[in-house]
Structure formats: C-alpha cells, structure tokens
Amino acid sequence: MADITPVLERADANLPKSLERLFDLVRIKSISTDPAFKLECRKAAEWLLAELNALGFTASVRDTPGHPMVVAHHDAAMASAPHLLFYGHYDVQPVDPLNLWDAPPFEPAIKEVEPGRKVITGRGTADDKGQLMTFVEAVRAYKETQGALPCRITILFEGEEESGSPSLKPFLEANAAELKADYALVCDTSMWDRETPAISAGLRGLVGEEIIVKAADRDLHSGYFGGAAANPIHILADILAGLHDETGRVTLNNFYDGVEETPAQIKAAWETLGQTAEKFLGEIGLSIPSGEKGRSVLELTWARPTAEVNGITGGYTGEGFKTVIAAQASAKVSFRLVGNQDPAKIRETFRAYAxxxxxxxxxxxxxAHGASPAIHLPYDSALLNTAKFALSDEWPRPAVVIGMGGSIPIVGDFQKMLGMESLLVGFGLSDDRIHSPNEKYELQSFHKGIRSWIRILDALAA
Amino acid sequence: MADITPVLERADANLPKSLERLFDLVRIKSISTDPAFKLECRKAAEWLLAELNALGFTASVRDTPGHPMVVAHHDAAMASAPHLLFYGHYDVQPVDPLNLWDAPPFEPAIKEVEPGRKVITGRGTADDKGQLMTFVEAVRAYKETQGALPCRITILFEGEEESGSPSLKPFLEANAAELKADYALVCDTSMWDRETPAISAGLRGLVGEEIIVKAADRDLHSGYFGGAAANPIHILADILAGLHDETGRVTLNNFYDGVEETPAQIKAAWETLGQTAEKFLGEIGLSIPSGEKGRSVLELTWARPTAEVNGITGGYTGEGFKTVIAAQASAKVSFRLVGNQDPAKIRETFRAYAxxxxxxxxxxxxxAHGASPAIHLPYDSALLNTAKFALSDEWPRPAVVIGMGGSIPIVGDFQKMLGMESLLVGFGLSDDRIHSPNEKYELQSFHKGIRSWIRILDALAA
Structure with missing residues (x-):
C-alpha cells in the first residue's frame, strides 16, 4: 500500500470547504416523492455533475422517466487496479411535519450537541447526501495530492431511492456494460456505534401488501344492524391477530421455507457486540423483544423474517364517538424476508390465508406494494476483509460485520443483473433521525468517513 | 274523540311550507360532536325557539356546559287533558366522508327516487330534525285550526344526542319539576316498513369506549426495529379479535350476566313480522347473520348484546406504503346491552381484559364515551295501545310493537328520574342511511308523521 498520509492530511485540511460543498448540496430540496420538487431533483443532479467534472471525471446526467441519474467515470493510475462502482442517492425524504423541526430542514448548520461533539443538521445530511459526499471528498483528496486515483471508479448517483427506485432496474439493464465493475461500493448504511465502523452483510427482503375487507354496501348504524351485520374491522382484526402465534412466530403456511438458522460462528460474532434488548429497545422507550421468543434482538432484526402491520384504518376515527359499522376496513402489511424466502409465494400465501x-x-x-428477496453478502470475502482492516485503522474500535433489518434493493440488482459483489459501508448512526424531523449527520462521521474511503481505496488498489 | 278532519286537512295544505321550515333547520350545520360547529348548534336551538314562540309556546333556550336545550310549554284546551313531554334532538352526526355524498349534506332537497316516491335528502333529515318537525307541524295544524292544543305539551329539544348527551341527566335533575309530565313522547325511531308504523318497546343499552395502545415513544422504521419492537396495531388487533369466540358470543367474563332469553310469546309475535336474514341483510348487500349462531336477525338486533368496533386507526394510512411501526394505535368500541347488563361492570371488564x-x-x-343500560317498556300499557290504534288509522297496515337495536338513553332517564313512561314512535326507515352519507327521510314519513301525531294527540286527549 502507498503512503496515504498526505492524502489524509489533505482531507483534514479540506474539511471546511468540504462542508461548504455538502451544505450547497443539502440546500437543494431534492424530495423525489413529491412532483413539486422535480426541478430541485434535477438541480441536485446538475450540481453533482459539475462537481464530478471538476474532479476530472467524465460525467453525465442521464434522463429517466423519473428523476435523472448521474454517471461518471475516472481511470486508475495503474491499469491493474480494480474497477469500483460507487452508488449513492441525491434525493431525500419529505420534511413534514415541518413544525417538528428545530431549524428549517434545507438550511444546514453545524451544531455542537455536547462538548467536542458536533453534528451537521438538515434533511439529507445523513440520508444520503452527507454519506455520498464522503466518497466524493475522498476522491478529491487523492486528485489534489496524487493527481490520480488508486482505482478505476465509476459513480452512479440515483434520484429516486426514497420513492422506490422505479427507474433503476431498467437503467441498470440498459447500461449494464457501462456500469459493470469488479465491486460495488454502497454508502447508505450505519456504523455499529459512535466508535465502531460496520460493514453490512445481510439485508432483509420486503413484501408490501395492502388488504381491504369489504362488508355491507355502506356504513351502518350499529344499533340497527349490530349483532347481525358483518363488521369488516372484526374480520380484519381477526386476520391480523392470526398472523402470529403465541410464541411470536408467523403462522402463514410454509412461511419459514428458505429460512435457515444463523450459523453459530455468526451468532458468536454478534454476541461480541454486546447488544442487549435493554439497550436496543431502551432507545425507543421499550424493553421486551416482541418477536419470536428465545432469540436476541440482533437475530430478530437481522436474521429473522417478520410480518408487521404498518397501518390500519376503518370506521369512525375522528373526535368523539360514532356508533357506526364500517362498510370497509383496510391495513398495510409488510413482510421482512431472510434467506431464500420467496416474495411472490409469501404474498400468495398471505392472500390465501386472508x-x-x-x-x-x-x-x-x-x-401489491413492492417485493424484494433478502440479500446475503459473503461474511468473509476478500473485498469485505480488505475493507474491514482499512476501517479498523481509522476508527477507535475494529470494524464489525453486521446484519441489517432494512432493505436496499439495489444490492440485489447489482448481484443479479451485473454480477457484482457489493460492499456496504456507511457512517450513519441509529439516532440520525433519517426520514424524521431534525435529521443530522455527525461531523465525525463526515470527516472520518472521508478518511475511511481514502483508506479503503488504497487497500483495494493494493 | 274530536273530529280532526280539519286538522289533518290543514296539515296537508301546510305541507309545502312545512318542508320549507324543515329545510331551514336542516341547513344549520348542528354537528354536536365537533367543536368547530358549536355556534351552529346554538343557531339550531335559536331557530327552534323562534318557531315555538311563534306557535304560542312559552319557550326558552337553556345553556348547559355543552350545547343548549330548548324547553317550551303550552297549555291544553281542557285542564283534564294529559300532560305530554315531547323529546327530540336538533344535533346531527358528522358528515365525513364528504366525497360519498351525492349532494352537499346541508343543502336539503326533494328527490323522486321512483315514480310516486319522494325523499328529503340531507344530514339530519331523518335523524332527528325531520322527525321532531313532524310533531311541531302537528301542533301547528292544531293551533291554526282550533286555536288550542288537545293536550298540555312540554317540549324538550336536546343538542347533544349524537355526542352522548353529557348534559342531559344533570339538566333533567335540575329541572325535574318543570319537565315532569304524564307521559313522554320520543320521536327518534323507525317504522317496521314503508307501510307499517311501529312502536318501539325495548331499547338496547350502550357502552362507548375508546382504547389507545401505546408502544415505542415514536414511530419506528420497520426495517430497523421490525421483529423486536412491539407493534401496537398487533396488540390492538389481538384484543379486538379476542372479543368474540367462533360461535359469535362475546368472550368477556360475565358479559352475559343479566341477559335473559326472550320469552316465547314475544319471539312468536316477532315471527309474525315475517322478517328473514335475507330481507334484513339483503338491503345492505349482505346475507349471512354475523353474530351469535342460531338466532334470528330480530333477536340478534333487538334482544342480544353485542361488542362492535366502530373505528380503528394506527400507523400509515395514506396513499402508497410506509414501512413504519406506529407508536400507538386506537379503536372505538361499543357494547349494546340488553336486560339487566350493567354498563359500568362491562366497561370495567373490557378494560381488565384489554x-x-x-x-x-x-x-x-x-x-369513556357514554354508558346507558337497556330499557324495557311495557308491551301492553294504555299509552301504547292508544297510540297503536291511532297509528293504525293513518297507515295502510296496523301498527306493530317491536324491539329496537339502538339506544336512546333518555328513555331510561325519563323512567328513572322523572317516573314517566315513554312512547317511542318514529317514522324513519331502515334505509334512511342515518349516520351515513346520503341520509334521507321519506316525504311520506314526514307528511304522514305529522298526521300521525295529530291522531295520537287527539287519542291521548280523549
């Protein structure tokens, strides 16, 4: 490996300007799910285009039926270096309820939350503008000190991640040859804790399903009809209550087909993390794991499938009381999948059960509201181990390999469509309030994130 | 009995003007449950005050902690005539969902729904503005033709019936001497069918209860926390699904204490009405009785208690999908009571179960949202029989004495607090869509309802 001290020092020296650039990007209101912000999304893409061109990339903004992609290419100093595809997204979540923000969401600021600990506040600082900029600024430090990059790099910035990535798959298909690299780097995940960097190696899949139960042809007076007419809320409650047995297991037929027990050595590695139900749930005001009995919270959220009701509505829900029997009731239900669970089969089994x-x-x-299978990345590949050592050099504590309860469908697409292994490294923290008011990104995450990518690029080049 | 032909003819001649007056009252948006309509409730009370004063009543609007009462007195032509207390309510149900109305709910209109059959459309036309105005217009016809009334009449119009009548009991207590009459007349019920008037002799009681289940201290991302964090919708669904067993019986401990089997002769009388599940449920697009197995729909709705969920909400209920685990979920639950079921005990049992x-x-x-025990009126009193004959003179078919699934708590209060027997006569129909979009009142109900009260007042005076 090369001596990267000058590169790291340049990143340190650049920090004030790096922050200014991040602030510029955060000020662009690139909310992808709301058509009112369509032009802002394009503005964010154009802003990134200009940055990447200035860094010597061959960059372009590519139209899609939705928001544009940004694609950029840069050669490596040595032809033997690996080719990496870096992925991030420039779009952000909506900001409502606006009144819960302490400061305007698109006016980023640095805030000292405790002595020596500063955070960058604003929508998108953590998800994902701050994260993708750690990579851009790492590249900048290389270019400014070495005049070259240690690996060949292709960048793909998406503008629809927060609205289901409808254009992504067709775009990957249409541009497979251009985007195919040796490895994909995805920066949209979290650290284990403030001191411990993490590589995510498992992502649960997701099946989203809306169910609407219909009974009478209109809302009824519960005095006239109560006791004789079917109540769709009762039927729906019965369906939803029946999804779990008393041990917390999902009751759908063959639901656990394709679910394997977590290997003992992985469980053992997780145990070294010292996570407990008290700590994990204590952060959100709870204390007792609610899912399958006899499993740790890490296992429950990283390695076990779930059935969750995400929303329910029916009948009168306003102030006061109305003795109505509703004509219909509905719920949004999602299943998190692991292993080889088949999303299509699980949807059909749920429907048959209901x-x-x-x-x-x-x-x-x-x-139907989307379906993606679980993703499993190898726990001990060369890519993963290289990154693990590089990260461990930067942070106070060694990097850990963790599971992940959420879903990042692009990782599956990279695997299946482009045959690429992905490395999921991110510097978010569980209290970053992504998708919520008062989103923030630790200043340390931004600074050491840049330094981490410098180390990872160097290690992968070797 | 007097010759009432001129009174009936005057009612016929007045009909166009009577409808105009009803329309004026329906235009007032007196939704009692929504504080935004407080002034509209007062406006309805003031409107009734003016009408009653114009008819020669000594009327007043009486403030309460909630919406005001209207109380009015008028002497009889002959001192020997009975003193009647007439009760109705000027408040109406909320109108949401507004998009399901064919016409604005507070713009009443006459609509010919089939040749020769007209209905009055608008919120409150049937419940209860149209019904209470049948009595006011009957009084008017007497005053205009006889210059006097056949009975001494006290009128009590309430403005909180649709929101649990919180002020009613204290008001009756405080004004017992003023309101006590020989009999109470309540016009807030239905006919048996389009041709058959009905007197209601049993009313189910009601316990209204709102339950809010709280889990985490904020909404959670179901990827991060799903499988480990308690989901309040699951807990609520489980509570609600457990309220009934597979035979349709309510499972709460001791729920059926005080519930007696309907006497054979009453069941036999009900059988002559020729009601079937197909007919009763067919009107609302259903066909299978949903409650306790092995009982007729009349028994289920008139003589059996129920547990019904009237509304439920939790999590994300908008367009699309959001993988959230809600911080809380809530439901509105009501119990219809019969016999000697104790509302307070049932509320406590439900709470303990939950x-x-x-x-x-x-x-x-x-x-808590109100509680009232079931009411049983005598099936063969002088009051009931007199009204029965009077009604049978007006309508194509003889009047029948029926049970009633709904709850009119005031009837119990009249009985217990003022020692008055009530006569429950109303001209609604089961398809009036009270509490629902597109509420209507049959023009025939309004017209023949006025004529019915003329006959009943005459018969009671005799």
Missing amino acids: RSKIPADCSVEFH | RSKIPADCSVEFH
Whole structure:
C-alpha cells in the first residue's frame, strides 16, 4: 500500500470547504416523492455533475422517466487496479411535519450537541447526501495530492431511492456494460456505534401488501344492524391477530421455507457486540423483544423474517364517538424476508390465508406494494476483509460485520443483473433521525468517513 | 274523540311550507360532536325557539356546559287533558366522508327516487330534525285550526344526542319539576316498513369506549426495529379479535350476566313480522347473520348484546406504503346491552381484559364515551295501545310493537328520574342511511308523521 498520509492530511485540511460543498448540496430540496420538487431533483443532479467534472471525471446526467441519474467515470493510475462502482442517492425524504423541526430542514448548520461533539443538521445530511459526499471528498483528496486515483471508479448517483427506485432496474439493464465493475461500493448504511465502523452483510427482503375487507354496501348504524351485520374491522382484526402465534412466530403456511438458522460462528460474532434488548429497545422507550421468543434482538432484526402491520384504518376515527359499522376496513402489511424466502409465494400465501377468513357475503381486495428477496453478502470475502482492516485503522474500535433489518434493493440488482459483489459501508448512526424531523449527520462521521474511503481505496488498489 | 278532519286537512295544505321550515333547520350545520360547529348548534336551538314562540309556546333556550336545550310549554284546551313531554334532538352526526355524498349534506332537497316516491335528502333529515318537525307541524295544524292544543305539551329539544348527551341527566335533575309530565313522547325511531308504523318497546343499552395502545415513544422504521419492537396495531388487533369466540358470543367474563332469553310469546309475535336474514341483510348487500349462531336477525338486533368496533386507526394510512411501526394505535368500541347488563361492570371488564393483553413495556389508555343500560317498556300499557290504534288509522297496515337495536338513553332517564313512561314512535326507515352519507327521510314519513301525531294527540286527549 502507498503512503496515504498526505492524502489524509489533505482531507483534514479540506474539511471546511468540504462542508461548504455538502451544505450547497443539502440546500437543494431534492424530495423525489413529491412532483413539486422535480426541478430541485434535477438541480441536485446538475450540481453533482459539475462537481464530478471538476474532479476530472467524465460525467453525465442521464434522463429517466423519473428523476435523472448521474454517471461518471475516472481511470486508475495503474491499469491493474480494480474497477469500483460507487452508488449513492441525491434525493431525500419529505420534511413534514415541518413544525417538528428545530431549524428549517434545507438550511444546514453545524451544531455542537455536547462538548467536542458536533453534528451537521438538515434533511439529507445523513440520508444520503452527507454519506455520498464522503466518497466524493475522498476522491478529491487523492486528485489534489496524487493527481490520480488508486482505482478505476465509476459513480452512479440515483434520484429516486426514497420513492422506490422505479427507474433503476431498467437503467441498470440498459447500461449494464457501462456500469459493470469488479465491486460495488454502497454508502447508505450505519456504523455499529459512535466508535465502531460496520460493514453490512445481510439485508432483509420486503413484501408490501395492502388488504381491504369489504362488508355491507355502506356504513351502518350499529344499533340497527349490530349483532347481525358483518363488521369488516372484526374480520380484519381477526386476520391480523392470526398472523402470529403465541410464541411470536408467523403462522402463514410454509412461511419459514428458505429460512435457515444463523450459523453459530455468526451468532458468536454478534454476541461480541454486546447488544442487549435493554439497550436496543431502551432507545425507543421499550424493553421486551416482541418477536419470536428465545432469540436476541440482533437475530430478530437481522436474521429473522417478520410480518408487521404498518397501518390500519376503518370506521369512525375522528373526535368523539360514532356508533357506526364500517362498510370497509383496510391495513398495510409488510413482510421482512431472510434467506431464500420467496416474495411472490409469501404474498400468495398471505392472500390465501386472508381469503380463508372472509365470510361468504363479504369480499377482500389486495394491492401489491413492492417485493424484494433478502440479500446475503459473503461474511468473509476478500473485498469485505480488505475493507474491514482499512476501517479498523481509522476508527477507535475494529470494524464489525453486521446484519441489517432494512432493505436496499439495489444490492440485489447489482448481484443479479451485473454480477457484482457489493460492499456496504456507511457512517450513519441509529439516532440520525433519517426520514424524521431534525435529521443530522455527525461531523465525525463526515470527516472520518472521508478518511475511511481514502483508506479503503488504497487497500483495494493494493 | 274530536273530529280532526280539519286538522289533518290543514296539515296537508301546510305541507309545502312545512318542508320549507324543515329545510331551514336542516341547513344549520348542528354537528354536536365537533367543536368547530358549536355556534351552529346554538343557531339550531335559536331557530327552534323562534318557531315555538311563534306557535304560542312559552319557550326558552337553556345553556348547559355543552350545547343548549330548548324547553317550551303550552297549555291544553281542557285542564283534564294529559300532560305530554315531547323529546327530540336538533344535533346531527358528522358528515365525513364528504366525497360519498351525492349532494352537499346541508343543502336539503326533494328527490323522486321512483315514480310516486319522494325523499328529503340531507344530514339530519331523518335523524332527528325531520322527525321532531313532524310533531311541531302537528301542533301547528292544531293551533291554526282550533286555536288550542288537545293536550298540555312540554317540549324538550336536546343538542347533544349524537355526542352522548353529557348534559342531559344533570339538566333533567335540575329541572325535574318543570319537565315532569304524564307521559313522554320520543320521536327518534323507525317504522317496521314503508307501510307499517311501529312502536318501539325495548331499547338496547350502550357502552362507548375508546382504547389507545401505546408502544415505542415514536414511530419506528420497520426495517430497523421490525421483529423486536412491539407493534401496537398487533396488540390492538389481538384484543379486538379476542372479543368474540367462533360461535359469535362475546368472550368477556360475565358479559352475559343479566341477559335473559326472550320469552316465547314475544319471539312468536316477532315471527309474525315475517322478517328473514335475507330481507334484513339483503338491503345492505349482505346475507349471512354475523353474530351469535342460531338466532334470528330480530333477536340478534333487538334482544342480544353485542361488542362492535366502530373505528380503528394506527400507523400509515395514506396513499402508497410506509414501512413504519406506529407508536400507538386506537379503536372505538361499543357494547349494546340488553336486560339487566350493567354498563359500568362491562366497561370495567373490557378494560381488565384489554389490560391483560398489554405487554409490560407498553401501555393502554381508555376514554369513556357514554354508558346507558337497556330499557324495557311495557308491551301492553294504555299509552301504547292508544297510540297503536291511532297509528293504525293513518297507515295502510296496523301498527306493530317491536324491539329496537339502538339506544336512546333518555328513555331510561325519563323512567328513572322523572317516573314517566315513554312512547317511542318514529317514522324513519331502515334505509334512511342515518349516520351515513346520503341520509334521507321519506316525504311520506314526514307528511304522514305529522298526521300521525295529530291522531295520537287527539287519542291521548280523549
């Protein structure tokens, strides 16, 4: 490996300007899910285009049916170095409820939250503008000190991650040859804790499903009809209550097909993290794991599938009381998948189960809301181990390999469509309030994140 | 009995003007449950005050901690005539969902729904503005033709019936001497069918209860926390699903204490009405009785208690999908009571049952929304029989004495607090869509309802 001290020092010296650039990007209101911000999304793409061109990339903004992609290429100093595809997204979540923000969401600022600990506040600082800029600034430090990059780099910035990435798959398909690299680097995940960097090696899949139970052809007075007319809320409650047995297991037929027990050595590695239900749940005001009995919270959220009701509505929900029997009731249900669980089969099994609970004079409708299988990255590949050592050099504590409860569908697409292994490294923290008011990114995450990529690029080049 | 032909003819001649007056009252948006409509409730009370004063009543609007009462007195032509207390309510149900109305709810209109059959459309036309105005217009026809009334009449119009009548009991207590009459007339019920008037002789009681299950201290991302964090919608669904067993019986401990089997002769009388599940439920697009197995729909709705969920909400219920685990979920639950079921005990039993299902790190809150026991009126009193004959003179088919699934708590208060027997006569129909979009009142109900009260007043005076 080369002596990267000058590169790291340049990153340190650049920090004030790096922050200014991040602030410029955060000020762009690139909310992808709201059509009112369409032009802001393009503005963010153009801003990134200009930055990458200035760094010597061959960059372009590519139109899609939705928001544009930014694609950029840069050669390596040595032809033998690996080719890396870096992925991030420039779009952000909506900001409502606005009144819960302490400061305007698109006016980034540095705030000292305790002596010696500063955070960058604003929508998108952690998810994902601050994270993607750690990589851009790492590249800058290389270019400014070495005049070259240690690896060949292709960058892909997406603008629809927060709205389901509808254009991503077709774009990967249409541009497979251009985007295919040796490895993909994805910077949209979190550290284990403030001192411990993490590489995410498992992501749960997701099946989203809306169910609407319909009974009478109109809302009824519960005095006239109560006791004789079917109540769709009862039927729906019965369906939802029946999804779990008393041990917390999901009751759907064959639901656990494709789910394997976590290998003992992985469980053992997780145990060294010292996570407890008290700590994990204590942060959110809870203390007792609610899922399958006899499993740790890490196992429950990283390695076990779930059925969750994400929303329910029916009948009168306003102030006061209304003795109505609703004509319909609906719920949004999602399943987190692990291992080789088949999203399509699980959707069908849920629907068959629900249908079996619908009385003959009532009806049920379903709407699909996305499906992706679980992703498993190798726990001990060369890529992963190289990054692990590089990260451990930068942070107070060695890097850990963790699971991840959420879903990043692009990782599956990289695997299946481009045959690339992904490395998931990010510097977020669990209290960054992504998707919520008062999102923040630790100044340390930004600074040491830049330094981490410098180390990883150097290590991968070797 | 007097010759009432001129009174009936005057009612017929007045009909166009009577409708105009009803329309004026319906235009007032007196939604009692929503504080935004407080002034509209007062406006309805003032409107009734003016009408009653114009008819020669000594009327007043009486403030309460909630919406005001209207009280009015008028002497009889002959001192020997009975003193009647007429009760109705000027408040109406909320109108949401507004998009399901064919026309604005507070712009009443006459609509010909089939040749020769017209209905009056608008919120409150049937419940209860149209009904109470049948009595006011009957009084008007007497005053205009006879210059006097056949009975001494006290009128009590309430403005909180649709929000649990919180002020009613204290008001009756404070004004017992003024309100005590020989009999109470209550016009807030339905006919048996389009041709058959009905007197209601049994009313189910009601316990209204709101339950709020609270888990984490904020909404959670179901990727990070799903499988480990308690989901309040699951807990609530489990509580609600557990309220009934597979035979349709309510499972709460001792719930059926005080519930007696309907006497054979009453069941036999009900059988002559020729009601079937197909007919009763067919009107609302259903066909299979959903409650306790092996009982007729009349028994289920008139003589059996129920537990119904009237509303439920939690998590994300908007367009699309959001993988959130809600911080809380809530439901509105009501129990219809019969016989001697004790409302207070049933509320406590429900709360104890729900609490037993709350995990130790979650919490539950309850809000009471009214409680009234079931009411049983005599099936063969002089009052009832007199009204029965009078009604049978007006309508194509003889009047029938029926049970009633709904709850009119005031009837119990009249009985217990003022020692008055009540006569429950109303001209609603089961398809009036009270509490629902597109509420209507049959023009025939309004017209023949006025004529019915003329006959009843005459018969009671005799």
